[in-house]
Amino acid sequence: MGVLSTGRPLTWNEIVPYRSILKNHALNDLITILNKHRHRTNDAFLWGDEIEYSLLRFDHKTKRVQLLLKADEILSKFNQLDSNELSSIMFHAEDCNFVIEGIPSIPYGSFFFHYNRVESNMKLRREQVEKFLDKNEYILTISAFPRLGCDRCTYPEYKSDPENSFEHSICCSDHYKTPNYPRTMFLNQNVIERRQSKVSVNVPILKDLNTSNPFRDDFSSYGVSNWKDYVNNNLQDNYIHLDSSSVGWGCCCLQVTLQAQSFDESLHLYDQLIPLTAIFLSLSTSCPIWRGYLSNVDSRWNVLSSTTDDRTKEEIEKNLLNTSRYSSVPCYLSDSSDIYNDTNLNIDQEVYQILIQNNCPSTVAKHFAHLFLRDPLYVTDEQVHPKENPSNKFAFENQNSMVWNSLRFKPPVSEDSASLGWRIEFRPMELQITDFENAALSVFLTLLTRAILSYNIDLRMPISLVNENMERAQMKNNIQIKKFHFPTQIFHDRNCQKHETREMSMDEIINGSTNFIGLKSLVVNYLNSFEDIDTSTRQTMDNYLQFISQRANGTILTNAMWIREYVKNHPLYKHDSIVNEQIQYDLMWLIQQIANQKQSLPNTQPSYNKL
Numbered sequence: 001m002g003v004l005s006t007g008r009p010l011t012w013n014e015i016v017p018y019r020s021i022l023k024n025h026a027l028n029d030l031i032t033i034l035n036k037h038r039h040r041t042n043d044a045f046l047w048g049d050e051i052e053y054s055l056l057r058f059d060h061k062t063k064r065v066q067l068l069l070k071a072d073e074i075l076s077k078f079n080q081l082d083s084n085e086l087s088s089i090m091f092h093a094e095d096c097n098f099v100i101e102g103i104p105s106i107p108y109g110s111f112f113f114h115y116n117r118v119e120s121n122m123k124l125r126r127e128q129v130e131k132f133l134d135k136n137e138y139i140l141t142i143s144a145f146p147r148l149g150c151d152r153c154t155y156p157e158y159k160s161d162p163e164n165s166f167e168h169s170i171c172c173s174d175h176y177k178t179p180n181y182p183r184t185m186f187l188n189q190n191v192i193e194r195r196q197s198k199v200s201v202n203v204p205i206l207k208d209l210n211t212s213n214p215f216r217d218d219f220s221s222y223g224v225s226n227w228k229d230y231v232n233n234n235l236q237d238n239y240i241h242l243d244s245s246s247v248g249w250g251c252c253c254l255q256v257t258l259q260a261q262s263f264d265e266s267l268h269l270y271d272q273l274i275p276l277t278a279i280f281l282s283l284s285t286s287c288p289i290w291r292g293y294l295s296n297v298d299s300r301w302n303v304l305s306s307t308t309d310d311r312t313k314e315e316i317e318k319n320l321l322n323t324s325r326y327s328s329v330p331c332y333l334s335d336s337s338d339i340y341n342d343t344n345l346n347i348d349q350e351v352y353q354i355l356i357q358n359n360c361p362s363t364v365a366k367h368f369a370h371l372f373l374r375d376p377l378y379v380t381d382e383q384v385h386p387k388e389n390p391s392n393k394f395a396f397e398n399q400n401s402m403v404w405n406s407l408r409f410k411p412p413v414s415e416d417s418a419s420l421g422w423r424i425e426f427r428p429m430e431l432q433i434t435d436f437e438n439a440a441l442s443v444f445l446t447l448l449t450r451a452i453l454s455y456n457i458d459l460r461m462p463i464s465l466v467n468e469n470m471e472r473a474q475m476k477n478n479i480q481i482k483k484f485h486f487p488t489q490i491f492h493d494r495n496c497q498k499h500e501t502r503e504m505s506m507d508e509i510i511n512g513s514t515n516f517i518g519l520k521s522l523v524v525n526y527l528n529s530f531e532d533i534d535t536s537t538r539q540t541m542d543n544y545l546q547f548i549s550q551r552a553n554g555t556i557l558t559n560a561m562w563i564r565e566y567v568k569n570h571p572l573y574k575h576d577s578i579v580n581e582q583i584q585y586d587l588m589w590l591i592q593q594i595a596n597q598k599q600s601l602p603n604t605q606p607s608y609n610k611l
Contacts, residue, residue, distance in 0.1 A: 007380030009186040012193035015376060018384050022376045025383075026399040027351060030368060030411070031358050033396060037412045038263050043421035045450075046107035046259040049442045051122065051141060051431065052252035053129065055098045056588060057155045058136045063582045065589070066155040067098035067145055067250075072179055074100060074132045089125050095184040095249035096176050098154065100129065100139075107259070112530070115447070116537040119439035126435070126595075138592050141438060143430040143559075144251050144300055146289035146584045148172075149242055151222050160222040162230045168198050170219050170230050171291065172244035187378045187402070188245040191310040194375065198230075201247065201306040202239035206294040206476070206564075210576040217241045240293045247291070248307025248326075251300040254284065254429040256442050257410070258449060259421050265453070266422035267333040267364065270409055272452050273426060274329050275459045275486065276445070277406040278469035279519075281428040282479050282506060283551055284441055286559035292584070294567060294577045298560035299474035300430060308404065310377065321373060322346055326404040328470045330370055331463060333409065335363045339498055342462045348372045367409065377402050406470070428470075432559055433591050440544035447541070448519060451526035456492040461485060461501045477561055479506045480554045488516065510552035520549055563587065 015022075055068035071093060078091050092101040102125035108114040129139045147153050149171035151160060158173035165174050166189045177185050192198060205215050214237035219227040235241050260266035285298035309324035322344060323330065331341045347369035355365035376399060383398070393413065400408070408425040426445060432438045451457065465485035472482045483503035490499075504516065512518025523545060527533065533541075550556040557565070567573055570583050579587075 007382030009182045010379045012190040025395040029396040033411045041262040043261050045110045048107045050103045050255040053139045063585045065585045069097040071097045071100040093178050093181045097178040112533045116540050122435040141431045144287040147292040149291040169244035172246040176246045190377045194310045200234040201242040202236045203290045204296040206296045208575045240290045245307045248304040252431050257425045259423045270424045271332045271337045277428045278473040282473035284430040286430040288560045288564040329407050338363045440547045444548050447523045451522040458492045507553040
């Protein structure tokens with residue numbers, strides 16, 4: 001969600017004169033954090049998940065489903081409730097008014113029975129939102145609405161109005177943004193003003209039997225006579241065009257945040273999670289349809305990366321900033337891991353030297369110095385000219401929260417000794433249709449971190465191979481047809497300075513082979529080392545592990561693969577890559593039935609045959 005600040009939001013032109021001052025505030029805050037909390041130890045292991053839910057409205061007469069612009073209304077009603085009515089869950093606003101974020105209000109801990117509460121807490125969040133929904137309105141866990149960006153895709157409906165849109169977007173109206181939540185509108189507007197061009201994303205289309213060749217995107221049905229003036233220079237043959245930040249921020253994801261017991265452990269855990277980002281992205285892919293067309297990708301990742309990219313043409317061409325703000329992790333953090341940082345890392349040299357002078361470890365200093373290359377995008381007048389009690393508190397968090405890597409390193413708050421400790425936010429996973437799947441991924445990831453720490457597992461490999469894996473993880477049907485770079489020797493060996501890697505299938509990485517133990521076995525061995533796990537909790541965890549195992553070996557399809565197969569087998573699909581209104585309606589209604597356990601699929605479609 002990001003840091004919420006009081007005061008009037010500033011435009012990009014108003015921010016520009018204060019960039020150095022704001023970065024200096026953030027740097028001073030970071031130094032205070034390091035001095036105060038670097039030697040903090042013995043924090044409890046805490047963790048929690050975050051889910052971004054989509055709101056939908058079905059019209060059964062016309063066989064249409066639309067995104068429901070109602071999140072602000074629901075949040076307002078939640079704010080009026082007694083705190084006891086929402087004692088175990090919390091909700092927050094997101095960029096788009098058809099998305100609402102839900103989290104457990106109290107973090108989970110190290111007790112095994114906590115793993116048995118995750119799925120029920122997720123279900124409770126659905127149930128609480130449903131109380132404020134009208135007939136034919138639903139809350140679903142989908143990562144990308146198939147026809148987001150199509151004409152009249154929301155309720156209420158808003159016509160395309162690029163002339164008056166702050167994004168000059170054909171695809172999405174400004175009304176999609178959450179009202180009374182200025183951070184989103186100003187942040188997105190400042191991205192466009194900083195980059196000096198509108199959002200432009202092109203997603204490769206799936207070439208089916210009757211897909212036009214070449215496929216040329218067309219916006220003539222949007223009711224804008226001069227639509228070519230807004231998109232023509234950005235269109236590419238055989239690509240689906242998207243031109244709004246709402247297409248990116250309208251995507252929803254599953255995130256898990258874990259607290260380490262110390263600064264040193266947080267660096268170690270962060271580094272071990274880096275190679276897992278692409279693995280969990282592949283396991284969770286769920287976005288094969290963009291703006292009503294079947295695409296040749298399975299994931300939201302690069303779409304979001306492009307819609308949030310604020311780099312200027314010069315910065316890209318001269319490689320002054322080599323990635324978007326939304327990207328894969330740029331580097332490892334521990335000094336011992338620096339040998340795996342084999343890609344060029346742009347840094348602010350002045351920030352780096354100041355951090356070194358303040359006893360920050362070199363590789364961590366590079367991470368932060370890279371972060372400080374980014375300009376602040378959401379700033380209020382009170383952050384620049386505080387009315388009273390000037391403070392740098394949250395200054396670094398504001399800087400940190402506007403960079404969206406696949407992992408986020410989250411320090412404590414500088415002035416609060418009792419604040420949460422050093423944390424890692426795991427960000428690549430896409431949402432699954434059911435609470436069972438989302439809980440399974442969250443619990444598997446969390447248990448895997450416990451096994452990594454307990455057995456001194458070492459998963460590090462060159463960051464360039466991590467980046468390559470992230471690209472592979474987004475390809476169509478990647479989990480079954482692609483192989484991923486992964487270390488061959490994962491048990492720590494002090495005599496081995498740098499581990500070798502080889503390409504493995506997802507089945508081998510998760511389930512193992514004669515030459516590799518497999519990540520599932522690490523977790524099973526860890527669980528078997530405890531004799532006090534109650535039967536119910538162990539059964540829940542075993543069910544989750546079985547699901548992960550079957551997803552990895554192809555017995556259970558990814559959501560992306562299942563959705564694509566559903567469309568291809570729909571009687572109205574003409575094998576032309578087009579997902580029309582009724583196909584989307586039927587798909588979303590089936591997903592709603594599955595999510596609420598009112599319908600399961602036959603065994604011939606194995607994704608949900610256990611429901």
